[in-house]
Amino acid sequence: MRVSLAIIALALLVAALAAVPWLVSDYGLGFMINLMCYLVLTVAWALFSGTTRYVSLATAAFFGLGAYTVAMLIKEMPIYTTFGVALVLGTLMALLVGLVTLRISGMFFVIFGFGLSELMRELLVWWEINKTHTMGRYVFVPFNTTMIYEHLLGLAVLVFLVGWLLRRSRLGVALLVIGDDETMARQAGINVPVAKLVIFVISSVFMTAVGAVMAPRFGYLTPNFAFNPLISFQVVIMALLGGMQRLWGPVLGVVPLVLLSEFLQVRFPFWFSVFLGLVFMIIVYFLPRGITGLVEDGWRVLRRPISLPRGVTGPLIDVWGSLSRPISLPRGIAGLVEDIWARLVRRQPTGGR
Amino acid sequence: MAALLEVDGLTKAFGGLIAVNDMSLSVSPGEVLGLIGPNGSGKTTLLNLIAGTIRSDAGTIRIGGEDVTRLPNHLRVRKRINRTFQLVRMPPNLPAIVGVMAGVMYGAEPKRYKDAEYEAAGILGELNLLLKAGYRLDQLTYIEQKRVELARALATKPRVLLLDEWLSGLSPGELDGGMSVVWSLAAQGIAVILVEHVMTAVRALCSRVVVMNAGVKIAEGPPGEVLRDAEVIRAYLGDDDAA
Numbered sequence: 001m002r003v004s005l006a007i008i009a010l011a012l013l014v015a016a017l018a019a020v021p022w023l024v025s026d027y028g029l030g031f032m033i034n035l036m037c038y039l040v041l042t043v044a045w046a047l048f049s050g051t052t053r054y055v056s057l058a059t060a061a062f063f064g065l066g067a068y069t070v071a072m073l074i075k076e077m078p079i080y081t082t083f084g085v086a087l088v089l090g091t092l093m094a095l096l097v098g099l100v101t102l103r104i105s106g107m108f109f110v111i112f113g114f115g116l117s118e119l120m121r122e123l124l125v126w127w128e129i130n131k132t133h134t135m136g137r138y139v140f141v142p143f144n145t146t147m148i149y150e151h152l153l154g155l156a157v158l159v160f161l162v163g164w165l166l167r168r169s170r171l172g173v174a175l176l177v178i179g180d181d182e183t184m185a186r187q188a189g190i191n192v193p194v195a196k197l198v199i200f201v202i203s204s205v206f207m208t209a210v211g212a213v214m215a216p217r218f219g220y221l222t223p224n225f226a227f228n229p230l231i232s233f234q235v236v237i238m239a240l241l242g243g244m245q246r247l248w249g250p251v252l253g254v255v256p257l258v259l260l261s262e263f264l265q266v267r268f269p270f271w272f273s274v275f276l277g278l279v280f281m282i283i284v285y286f287l288p289r290g291i292t293g294l295v296e297d298g299w300r301v302l303r304r305p306i307s308l309p310r311g312v313t314g315p316l317i318d319v320w321g322s323l324s325r326p327i328s329l330p331r332g333i334a335g336l337v338e339d340i341w342a343r344l345v346r347r348q349p350t351g352g353r
Numbered sequence: 354m355a356a357l358l359e360v361d362g363l364t365k366a367f368g369g370l371i372a373v374n375d376m377s378l379s380v381s382p383g384e385v386l387g388l389i390g391p392n393g394s395g396k397t398t399l400l401n402l403i404a405g406t407i408r409s410d411a412g413t414i415r416i417g418g419e420d421v422t423r424l425p426n427h428l429r430v431r432k433r434i435n436r437t438f439q440l441v442r443m444p445p446n447l448p449a450i451v452g453v454m455a456g457v458m459y460g461a462e463p464k465r466y467k468d469a470e471y472e473a474a475g476i477l478g479e480l481n482l483l484l485k486a487g488y489r490l491d492q493l494t495y496i497e498q499k500r501v502e503l504a505r506a507l508a509t510k511p512r513v514l515l516l517d518e519w520l521s522g523l524s525p526g527e528l529d530g531g532m533s534v535v536w537s538l539a540a541q542g543i544a545v546i547l548v549e550h551v552m553t554a555v556r557a558l559c560s561r562v563v564v565m566n567a568g569v570k571i572a573e574g575p576p577g578e579v580l581r582d583a584e585v586i587r588a589y590l591g592d593d594d595a596a
Contacts, residue, residue: 170466173469176451177451185455186406189456189459
């Protein structure tokens, strides 16, 4: 009964989202496209990185691959064929990259992902200048913003469905265990490299698909634009801000950051990167489990029975007591900072479930 | 009885240090083989080699006559060799049952998610851990952690089980419980190799003991005889006490 209610609620939500193009202005639809684009990218990113704990900066590489494939082929064949080609290329690249890199770990993988998208960008720039003598491609197709939005929504539903099924599958459990203790995963009989490769390919194909669908949105594409490294960084920060222990966690990171980027890029276009950096630092220092963690902690506090053994005055006395204590800094400001830091570090929950 | 696990001439060197040198041993179904020796004598390395945690340089490992020397760790698990670790290895941030489920789903008799959940609960139940199924590793006591790890190993349906100091650090009461668990495993026909420093357990459980020192086998036989052997005493206590 609860499950079917949840399904009805989700179906209504999807239906409402599907109706958005006829309810909002063009500007509103543009914003929703942006939101959906980052939502799919971030959830796809979390599918791979949230479970295996590999930080991937290859998002732009796959997004760009999808977008630029469509841009290069759009004059030769129908749009859905270009999407198909893009997906095949994305799968092949993910297999290749996965086979090569999933044995290296930590920092090296991060750098590799970043390097990959930069390499592809430079290669395409070189190719377009020296071989095809074009710089930039026009994507003019009868594929309007409504179509783009509905396709992205479809991808979003699909990526959530994949994530949901994954949690209840053999592969999902394998990935959870791999993320926590790889040696133990092997000892449970899990083929660790294959499991990582499969989820990397799934995640990358979604990113490629988003890129392909977004290509007509831009109208005019250059390699520098398609393989914009900012996409990779933004996705990482959105996923971390949202938190990755829950499937819906990334939503809580995508919505505020897309809203903010919209606001900042209109008002203070040059401050967006600075702001992104600040958000990143705040997450790393104060929100290791993201907004999802905050929500979960808040929920736990709310559900706890309220106990006030000393009545309402008790907490008030405590607050007053701490406020009226004389300020002393025996170890200077550095000591104060250290104390606050120690308290924050100690208060961090151990994470997980 | 025919040997289930046969290890022949197994060798592993770390740089210039030969940690395991030409080791041979065999275990039959239902037998508990004790593997003892001073610290650093290569017991855990030998276990790592048999389980496939690390690769060997030379020698062969056979289970039921089948050569598994070249198989990676996860495939040896499916050939029904499993182990516990000296320092318990279970996913630290996941409920205990998830690690056990992974074992059920990817072990010698793979199951789907739904069936795996029931079976994992059953295995935890047999080890008196059903109520702890939802606990994380750091919420369990030391003995519970060891039992959860054993549950993960048993979930893969092993025929050969390697226990690395699984009985160490327990109170006398817990030790009795642990020993009866090992007994029941052997009674089910599992071949057990027990790396152990707790000699009461070795004497009580093992019909045969292999003693290692500096990577080589220095003695083999029933525990009573072997522990009186002059070379074994020298290995443990030094030359002065061996006389």
